[in-house]
Amino acid sequence: MSEAQIKSLEKQFDERIARDEKIEPKDWMPEKYRKTHIRQMSQHAHSEIVGMLPEGNWITRAPSLRRKVALLAKVQDEAGHGLYLYSATETLGISREEMYEQLHTGKAKYSSIFNYPTITWADMGAIGWLVDGAAIINQVPLCNTSYGPYARAMIRVCKEESFHQRQGFEIMMKLANGTPEQKEMAQDALNRWWWPSLMMLGPTDDVSVHTEQSMKWKLKRKSNDDLRQQFIDQTVPQAELIGLTIPDPDLKWNEEKGMYDFGEINWDEFWQVVKGHGPMNKERMKARVGAWEEGTWVRDAAMAYAEKKRNRKEKQVV
């Protein structure tokens, strides 16, 4: 195809998206659209899969059966969300194995929030309330994104996600209304998860490199700073309601703007964690790669068994 032809196709493509038409797997698409989607969607899938690890840590130690079944169901949902997203990404022509390879070698990233440790039960509350809360804010606009399989996967994910946030908030509420030690535990978890949750919504708009193109493709509907502000404005009253304090001395309602002003985010910490120097980066990858490698014989055995069954069936037919 000549350059002029490609330019003309790209123009038509952008117009389709501007008209709110969806792009489906076999449609022509610019190479950059394909690549950007593979990057963002696989990163999203990886985050769901790695996101199971910090919570999986507490399943066996949940304080009651009610909490245990809820946490188990939530972690299982995350596996499901990872699988919806991987299969949606595969429609763009990358294989599951390639994506795993990229995750395991560190070529592909996952959300940096999962590189923090979960050291008390209250962390299960903070993750559901804050991390899933921030994720929902990020994901709801994606239900309307231009790539059909991604949009459909996000609709399923968002439907299922709202229980995650509620179960987290309920844990926090219970602890905040409990003994002084329990309340302290809840406050401590909020202190540790607040700032990483704000960072989770991405770098500030002035340094975010993908924003403009992603907006055009509806891969992003709101800027990182807008999403962050929305998260803060909705979460602060929730903390007040259960008597916990947001760990930000500069946090103040701005009457004029109708939103909260908040303190400086430590972006050095964010970039350190993204670059692999967070408290749990190594541990997470070790667990993930270990699970994949130790599962090799199971996957091989399943294939061998499937083949044996197929051969037996064919023999019977003859």
Add this chain to the structure above:
Amino acid sequence: MSDKKNWPLWEVFVRSKNGLEHRHCGSLHAADEDMALENARDVYTRRSEGVSIWVVESKHITASNPEHNGELFDPAHDKVYRHPTFYDLPDEVKHM
């Protein structure tokens, strides 16, 4: 690394309740059809979304090419006489 083949890809179709058609809801990897059904149950019907599941290995699906949509679908565009509104009826005929 293993030298065995990877699990193939399957497409999943779920009937949400009797009276409705099976609808494509996504895909997954499984070693064989039995595992594909079990995985589909866990991945796509965790909240009672279905009463029946079909799985078919993706390689068995033949799809039309959107680049040929013109030749394939245009012939239907000028056949307005296939729609009831094409036909003139007197106002007295209330239901037809």
